[in-house]
Amino acid sequence: MKKNKGNLCRMLRFCIWYCMIVGVIWGVCHPLRVHxxxxxxxxxxxxxxxxxxxxxxxxxxxxxxxxxxxxxxxxxxxxxxxxxxxxxxxxxxxxxxxxxxxxxxxxxxxxxxxxxxxxxxxxxxxxxxxxxxxxxxxxxxxxxxxxxxxxxxxxxxxxxxxxxxxxxxxxxxxxxxxxxxxxxxxxxxxxxxxxxxxxxxxxxxxxxxxxxxxxxxxxxxxxxxxxxxxxxxxxxxxxxxxxxxxxxxxxxxxxxxxxxxxxxxxxxxxxxxxxxxxxxxxxxxxxxxxRAAYDITASAKNGTISASEETVEGGTDYQVNFQPNEHYELSQLIVDGEQVESDPKQTEYTFRAVSGNHSVQAIFTEIPQYKIKTKVIDGKIDETASVYRDEDWTVSYKPKKHYELSSIWIDGTSINIENAKDSYTFTNIQGKHDIRVKYTEIPSWAISTSVKNGTISDSIRKAYRGSSHTIQFEGKKDYVLYEVKVDGVKVDKKQFTDSYTFADISGAHNIQVVYIWKYLWVCALLGAAFAAFLIFYIRIRIIRRKKRKKRQEERELRAKELAARELAENENADDITENAENMTETADDSTEDTEDMTQTTDDHTEDAVSEEKITDSEETGE
Known part of the structure; x- marks a missing residue:
């Protein structure tokens, strides 16, 4: 292994020397032409x-x-x-x-x-x-x-x-x-x-x-x-x-x-x-x-440059401007065939006191990207994205219906949700990140509804905190609103004629609505007036009959006294007696009439009482 390493080094040195010698010979035999x-x-x-x-x-x-x-x-x-x-x-x-x-x-x-x-x-x-x-x-x-x-x-x-x-x-x-x-x-x-x-x-x-x-x-x-x-x-x-x-x-x-x-x-x-x-x-x-004019040849890879070729007066300075394509940055700046020191954010290069032709090439490479991973529970969130270094990136999220933000974790650390209710921004990104968002269901309560002689919105099983719900109600035909009770308390029915709204809900509620027949009051009034009139009429009749009976009794008494006086005084006692008997018979007839009228009055009184009882029974049934 060491022997192979030595051979490799000698080969590299030979290649370097060979290239240098060839370069010198080429330079001597082919001098640089400055046009x-x-x-x-x-x-x-x-x-x-x-x-x-x-x-x-x-x-x-x-x-x-x-x-x-x-x-x-x-x-x-x-x-x-x-x-x-x-x-x-x-x-x-x-x-x-x-x-x-x-x-x-x-x-x-x-x-x-x-x-x-x-x-x-x-x-x-x-x-x-x-x-x-x-x-x-x-x-x-x-x-x-x-x-x-x-x-x-x-x-x-x-x-x-x-x-x-x-x-x-x-x-x-x-x-x-x-x-x-x-x-x-x-x-x-x-x-x-x-x-x-x-x-x-x-x-x-x-x-x-x-x-x-x-x-x-x-x-x-x-x-x-x-x-x-x-x-x-x-x-x-x-x-x-x-x-x-x-x-x-x-x-x-x-x-x-x-x-x-x-x-x-x-x-x-x-x-x-x-x-x-x-x-x-x-x-x-x-x-x-x-005055000489020199050519400045400029080119850019993955970007733009001020001019591809420009003629410049000799002895003057000339600045070349370049810009990368979106999401690219300067990686190499090659001037007259040699790479010079440069900065990724650099956008210009100046030739000083130009005395020959020059070339400049700006090579831009893509800026590194980092993944921003996203995750959400019971909601929606922007998809995981790859974001270029140095950029800002905003992740937006929202809950499912009737859910609210519970927690946010950035790169494994919980943050204050008050500062990121619907989005979070990663600034000056220099590496990968992740964000996890959790929503929980908003507390809810029931709203129960009931109605008599009409229709009303269905009861609500879940009325969520902070929400508003309007209950609609309507009576049957020929029925009018009698009363509205909310949570057992009557409310002004003039203000809530056909609906009631529960706003900013924070607990359970109930509503009861009652309608009555719109002609009931008229009938009750007419019945009461008739009963009063009938009682008044019967009472008048009774008083009149009593007065008539009293006058009749007084007439009979006077007749009897007169007959006795006449019987004692009048010689025609028989005639007087006969007349008295006739008068007595007449009085008896009158008494029988009076009794008949009394019986009739009693019958009417019983009918009036019966009607009042019927009316009371109907009201009780209603």
């Missing part, structure tokens, strides 16, 4: 052009046509002759000190009006311009960037002849201009036309030279056919496809003729001109340093 653009094309107005060297052409009729910069050299193409098919010359100047390196003269590039360097293939692409041999129109010549020897020739798919070319490294595309600079076109890596970028303004007699692309600017030197003045810079926007402005280039020197044929950006913000000088014919190189 930058000029910040503002208007800087050309005030550019301070400096001549850094010149070289006579090998041909008396030779004239510089195009220039480009590779990883090692600044390459200038000298057209052997404008009207004769003789070999052209490619001259290499060392990139570090602009000194002459070597030159190659081997073939005719048909004027060689424009050329560009493709860093991916390490090749130079040469555009012919006006062709003496029409069969060469549309040709593109490929040259090895290290040896400047011709490699191959091919035609663009469109077959059109182009006079200027610039390679866009960032998109692996080409910008080309038509013969004598009529239009700019965007082409893919197979030289297929994608779109027309901008039509070039071309006053009569004007001539456009090669051009370069720096940032969003297309800078094309031209000869103005109207003013007969060389060395104008015409500026276009690559993204907008529009003409922007024209600036004059004031080059130092008292030469008879100085014509800008081509230009390229050799360092960030440093523009080099390839200028043809007459008498004698030679090529002169000018340089001017403008």
């Amino acid at each position: 930058a653009d000029i910040y503002d094309a208007s800087d050309l107005i005030y550019a301070d052009w400096e001549a850094i060297g010149e070289l006579e052409t090998s041909s008396a009729r030779g004239w510089p046509q195009s220039i480009c910069v590779t990883d090692k050299y600044i390459v200038c193409l000298i057209n052997g002759a404008a009207a004769e098919a003789i070999p052209d010359t490619l001259i290499a100047f060392n990139k570090d000190d602009y000194s002459y390196a070597f030159e190659v003269t081997e073939r005719d590039y048909e004027h060689g009006n424009g050329m560009t360097y493709n860093s991916k293939t390490n090749e130079i692409y040469v555009m012919p311009g006006p062709c003496l041999d029409k069969e060469n129109e549309g040709n593109i010549y490929v040259v090895d960037a290290d040896t400047l020897h011709w490699k191959r020739t091919f035609q663009s798919s469109s077959g059109q002849n182009f006079g200027g070319i610039e390679y866009l490294e960032s998109t692996d595309q080409y910008v080309v201009s038509g013969g004598n600079g009529s239009k700019f076109r965007l082409m893919n890596s197979n030289f297929e036309i994608l779109k027309i970028i901008a039509p070039r303004t071309k006053p009569p007699g004007s001539t456009y030279q090669d051009f370069c692309v720096t940032g969003d600017y297309i800078i094309s030197p031209c000869y103005d056919g109207e003013s007969k003045v060389d060395n104008y810079f015409v500026i276009y926007s690559l993204s907008q496809g529009e003409y922007l402005n024209t600036f004059y280039a004031d080059l130092p020197g008292d030469d008879e003729k100085k014509e800008i044929e081509s230009l390229c950006e050799i360092e960030p913000g440093k523009i080099m001109l390839g200028v043809g000088i007459s008498n004698p014919r030679r090529v002169r190189l000018y340089v001017a340093t403008l």
